[in-house]
Amino acid sequence: MGASTVSVVSLIVPFTPLEVMSGKENYMLKSKKAEVIEQLTASFANTTAVVICDYKGLTVGQLEELRKAARAKDTSVQVVKNTLATIALNNADMSGVEIKDTNIFIWSDDVIAAAKIAADFAKKNDKFVIKAGYLDKEPADVAKIEAFAKLPGREELLGMLAATWMAPVTNFTIGLDALRKKNEEEA
Secondary structure, eight states: OOHHHHHHHHHHSSSOHHHHHHTOTTOOOHHHHHHHHHHHHHHHHTOSEEEEEEOTTOOHHHHHHHHHHHHHTTOEEEEOOHHHHHHHHHHTTOOSOOOOSSOEEEEESOHHHHHHHHHHHHHHOTTOEEEEEEETTEEEOHHHHHHHHTSOOHHHHHHHHHHHHHHHHHHHHHHHHHHHHHHHHHO
């Protein structure tokens, strides 16, 4: 490969000549790796739930459906190289789960939301499998993540709380209305 070919390739393909010559299309510079680790560490350190899932065999459309569902619940979804994810998780004081094979990471400040997104998507897609995760910085197995997914979400809990608070007021109002009607009938 001549010098003119390398310069043409480097203009067309966003690789440096070293990357083109080495034949590594998935090559990531150390500075880029450090940047990814730093971003992931910050994200994982400021979150309460990280769910690790296998996504092998899913189409791009299916993954976009997962990302859209996650975005609606303020949850992040990202495919990350295992070594980078392991370093970031360790930096965020999360350890105890072995990360191997193909993984997609789902994380959120809301433990229930992250668990629900993963569990609901796994129900719809046989190839999507929950492997493990971290809930409140502690390692969690599949059963624990699925148990959290069955709990009512934040909005549902707030609705239940509001209904509980409103019940005495509603009953009082019904009682007053019944008393008013009785007094009108007697008068």
